[in-house]
Amino acid sequence: MKPDWRGHVPKIEDLARRLGLDWSPVIFEAVPDSFMTEIAVYGLPVRMPHWSFGARYIYQLLQRHMGYSRLFEVVFPGNPGHAYLAASNGLADNVLVTAHVLGHADFSKNNMQFRRCQDQGNAQIIEHAAAHARQIERDIETHGFNAVEQVLDAALSLEQYVDLDQPLRREHYPEYGPAAVERRDDAFRSRYDTLDSAAEASSPTRKPRAPIPPHPERDLLWFIATYAPDMESWERDIFLAVREESFYFYPVFATQIMNEGWASYWHARLLREADFIPEEIYLDAIKCHSDVVRPVATGEQVSLSINPYHLGFTLWEEIIEKSGVEAARRIMREDDDFSFLRNHLTREVATEMGLFRYQRRQNGPIKVVAADIDELHESLLIDKYNFGAPRVSVTEVRNDGTLVLKHDAQLDGRGLDAERSFKVLEYIKRVWRRPVLLNTIDAAAKTVEFSSESAAAA
Amino acid sequence: MSADSPGNGSQTLNGWYELFSRGARDWLRHNEKIREAVRAHLPQIVAGADVINDSARTVRVPVRMLEHYRFRLLSNGDGQGVGQGNAKPGDVLGQSNPSGGSGQKGAGGKDRGGIELMLEFKVDDIVDWLWDDLKLPNLKPRAGATEEAEWKREGWDRRGARSRLDRRRSLKESVKRRAHDSTSPAFTDEDLRYRQLARRRQPALRAAVFFLLDVSGSMSDRDRQLAKTFFFWVAAGLKREYKALDIVFVAHTTEAWEFNEADFFKVTGTGGTVASVGLAKVHEIMEQRFDPSSCNVYLFYASDGDNASDDRAAADTALDAIAQVARYAGYLEISTGIRSSLSEISSLFQSAIDEGLPCSRCSIAGPDDVAPAVRHFFSAEAHAGAGEEAIGGAP
Numbered sequence: 001m002k003p004d005w006r007g008h009v010p011k012i013e014d015l016a017r018r019l020g021l022d023w024s025p026v027i028f029e030a031v032p033d034s035f036m037t038e039i040a041v042y043g044l045p046v047r048m049p050h051w052s053f054g055a056r057y058i059y060q061l062l063q064r065h066m067g068y069s070r071l072f073e074v075v076f077p078g079n080p081g082h083a084y085l086a087a088s089n090g091l092a093d094n095v096l097v098t099a100h101v102l103g104h105a106d107f108s109k110n111n112m113q114f115r116r117c118q119d120q121g122n123a124q125i126i127e128h129a130a131a132h133a134r135q136i137e138r139d140i141e142t143h144g145f146n147a148v149e150q151v152l153d154a155a156l157s158l159e160q161y162v163d164l165d166q167p168l169r170r171e172h173y174p175e176y177g178p179a180a181v182e183r184r185d186d187a188f189r190s191r192y193d194t195l196d197s198a199a200e201a202s203s204p205t206r207k208p209r210a211p212i213p214p215h216p217e218r219d220l221l222w223f224i225a226t227y228a229p230d231m232e233s234w235e236r237d238i239f240l241a242v243r244e245e246s247f248y249f250y251p252v253f254a255t256q257i258m259n260e261g262w263a264s265y266w267h268a269r270l271l272r273e274a275d276f277i278p279e280e281i282y283l284d285a286i287k288c289h290s291d292v293v294r295p296v297a298t299g300e301q302v303s304l305s306i307n308p309y310h311l312g313f314t315l316w317e318e319i320i321e322k323s324g325v326e327a328a329r330r331i332m333r334e335d336d337d338f339s340f341l342r343n344h345l346t347r348e349v350a351t352e353m354g355l356f357r358y359q360r361r362q363n364g365p366i367k368v369v370a371a372d373i374d375e376l377h378e379s380l381l382i383d384k385y386n387f388g389a390p391r392v393s394v395t396e397v398r399n400d401g402t403l404v405l406k407h408d409a410q411l412d413g414r415g416l417d418a419e420r421s422f423k424v425l426e427y428i429k430r431v432w433r434r435p436v437l438l439n440t441i442d443a444a445a446k447t448v449e450f451s452s453e454s455a456a457a458a
Numbered sequence: 459m460s461a462d463s464p465g466n467g468s469q470t471l472n473g474w475y476e477l478f479s480r481g482a483r484d485w486l487r488h489n490e491k492i493r494e495a496v497r498a499h500l501p502q503i504v505a506g507a508d509v510i511n512d513s514a515r516t517v518r519v520p521v522r523m524l525e526h527y528r529f530r531l532l533s534n535g536d537g538q539g540v541g542q543g544n545a546k547p548g549d550v551l552g553q554s555n556p557s558g559g560s561g562q563k564g565a566g567g568k569d570r571g572g573i574e575l576m577l578e579f580k581v582d583d584i585v586d587w588l589w590d591d592l593k594l595p596n597l598k599p600r601a602g603a604t605e606e607a608e609w610k611r612e613g614w615d616r617r618g619a620r621s622r623l624d625r626r627r628s629l630k631e632s633v634k635r636r637a638h639d640s641t642s643p644a645f646t647d648e649d650l651r652y653r654q655l656a657r658r659r660q661p662a663l664r665a666a667v668f669f670l671l672d673v674s675g676s677m678s679d680r681d682r683q684l685a686k687t688f689f690f691w692v693a694a695g696l697k698r699e700y701k702a703l704d705i706v707f708v709a710h711t712t713e714a715w716e717f718n719e720a721d722f723f724k725v726t727g728t729g730g731t732v733a734s735v736g737l738a739k740v741h742e743i744m745e746q747r748f749d750p751s752s753c754n755v756y757l758f759y760a761s762d763g764d765n766a767s768d769d770r771a772a773a774d775t776a777l778d779a780i781a782q783v784a785r786y787a788g789y790l791e792i793s794t795g796i797r798s799s800l801s802e803i804s805s806l807f808q809s810a811i812d813e814g815l816p817c818s819r820c821s822i823a824g825p826d827d828v829a830p831a832v833r834h835f836f837s838a839e840a841h842a843g844a845g846e847e848a849i850g851g852a853p
Contacts, residue, residue, distance in 0.1 A: 049480065356543075
């Protein structure tokens with residue numbers, strides 16, 4: 001029988017500790033490839049059922065079938081963390097993957113984005129997500145499949161609409177606004193003030209009710225779960241469950257380049273310094289490493305996409321070479337992809353990597369355009385703002401319960417796709433149970449208002 | 459990627475993971491939703507179904523993956539991005555693909571629009587949906603049609619074939635007998651009961667449908683394909699009503715031939731159109747093979763409407779002869795453009811309609827009109843009143 005990769009884990013861990021990595025214990029588990037595919041699709045090992053995952057699942061299977069991509073591992077942060085390794089990994093793959101996982105575990109224990117999320121009690125996300133899934137199964141038994149699916153349609157389509165600056169467990173808005181000051185410095189008032197205070201106490205004090213929401217609210221999941229006029233409590237729970245999972249997904253999303261780069265840097269370094277690994281395993285593992293961090297285009301080739309592993313790995317190598325591991329660890333703790341790229345992707349590195357910006361016109365040519373380094377940063381980051389979703393917030397709940405949403409078209413630079421917006425408004429209306437309006441602009445930059453009511457008629 | 463011998467890690471594998479697949483479960487639900495969505499677009503399936511021969515009970519329909527909607531920015535097809543490799547400003551890296559928009563990188567929003575899958579639908583289901591959705595009345599067996607005999611089960615006897623022994627009934631007899639006399643044996647030959655058969659008269663459930671197709675030079679492949687789709691659904695609809703349905707395929711140009719199904723749709727002819735020849739052939743086969751008193755005969759004729767003008771009288775006579783015998787004659791005109799006046803064959807059927815014969819006609823222009831056409835003929839047939847309806851622009 002071949003030596004098992006697990007034999008190498010303690011030694012790699014020892015080495016990693018000596019090199020200064022700091023992580024919570026990780027439980028390693030080998031799982032079938034089909035299960036790896038599911039983790040990639042659902043984002044979590046056990047997650048609520050929804051048909052949209054099914055569509056993504058088949059898409060993934062096709063991709064895998066055509067040999068486009070292959071998953072070696074998925075790591076879930078937490079204490080303890082969980083690492084799932086594909087059962088089809090070879091011994092060398094798994095040695096590499098073990099080192100890679102330790103890099104991720106170090107990152108997720110120390111990076112500010114992850115820490116904030118874990119401080120909110122999200123450290124047990126695998127267990128929480130499984131509990132959500134179980135609760136939803138029970139809801140299906142009690143309320144029927146279609147009722148639950150309608151709620152999930154709405155909640156998952158708003159998955160990205162959470163406010164990461166607010167705590168996971170949020171208080172309601174204050175019920176009353178600041179009391180209106182009604183002082184008039186006239187003679188009547190001054191005579192009135194001389195009256196005895198008992199009379200004063202009986203005079204009605206008017207504390208105005210605060211409007212809901214008091215400011216545009218971008219945490220749509222929380223707002224709907226909290227203020228929907230006629231929502232059942234199990235429906236609210238589903239919204240909050242989706243919100244909690246989004247809180248978990250955000251750090252993963254917002255630090256992808258850094259995180260993968262960090263793990264790739266450390267698996268390469270650990271492997272290099274691991275003298276206990278037999279040579280042939282080392283060679284296979286290094287081959288695997290170079291596949292992972294390979295640029296999409298090599299030599300004279302040109303590609304319209306970049307490999308985030310390659311980008312992150314190159315940047316970390318550069319930083320550590322210039323400023324040392326301690327400085328790198330500080331950056332790792334404090335940055336996310338936005339600040340990481342802006343601070344550390346310099347003109348020189350970009351040129352060395354052959355990064356360029358291109359523009360595409362409809363039915364026109366795809367053209368490489370000159371871009372200074374700031375424009376390049378923004379091009380890389382543009383899909384990362386606001387969890388990758390258009391900025392939509394709640395601005396008003398009218399007296400008849402109508403929910404008014406506003407899209408910040410100015411910031412996004414464009415309006416919203418009408419057909420999809422109508423569908424989402426329909427989803428929301430089924431749980432909000434009152435009309436839902438959405439303000440945005442159309443292709444001609446004119447203000448338009450979409451309504452769930454007209455969608456029903458259309 | 460070199461993987462070691464398969465099953466290398468299997469001793470550490472937790473069998474739990476093999477138990478079920480969440481992905482497959484949600485995938486099934488996705489497909490179920492597609493079926494519901496497809497049902498809402500029956501005309502398109504009816505048109506798009508890869509119509510197959512008589513023996514197949516399913517059709518395969520290409521469908522797109524369902525999209526779970528999210529807010530998405532308007533896309534005008536322009537976009538930008540960062541690439542990597544050997545390129546300098548001003549380089550042209552090819553042509554953007556017309557359908558490709560930007561903004562496909564949302565957290566869960568990979569564009570899957572390109573993937574099509576084939577779903578199988580039972581023909582019977584679709585026909586049922588058509589009937590439900592179109593609220594068509596069920597066809598009534600022809601009034602006064604002769605009845606035919608069939609064996610039906612009726613009553614019991616003490617004698618009979620072993621295979622028709624009714625055990626429950628026999629046991630009851632045994633219980634009854636022993637209620638009188640508890641000392642007697644459990645079963646005797648006297649207890650045994652056999653089911654009996656008797657001949658019973660049944661209303662006629664036989665039908666024959668003639669598909670007459672103009673295969674002259676003016677009928678394009680597309681026209682024939684439309685006719686084929688139409689005939690398929692008509693046959694499926696009639697099969698739903700009649701236990702035994704004979705289908706006769708006749709094609710004509712200036713001559714007429716009978717074909718089997720496989721060849722029928724492959725036939726191409728050249729030259730002009732003489733409708734009377736086709737109608738006469740249909741009438742001849744009707745007379746020879748089907749007794750109108752015991753069989754409901756239908757005729758469906760598909761053509762592009764052109765006919766030799768000196769054929770008018772002959773065609774009129776032939777159609778009249780058929781209409782005397784047939785329960786119903788429908789004419790489907792496959793028109794490519796808008797005509798200012800009725801085509802030769804349309805006016806032929808129109809005059810038959812005006813005479814009060816059980817005829818009907820309908821024009822279609824494209825695949826999406828097939829389902830409405832099927833609906834038109836069956837509702838006209840069911841109401842026994844004849845009418846005319848144009849679908850898709852032609853008068």
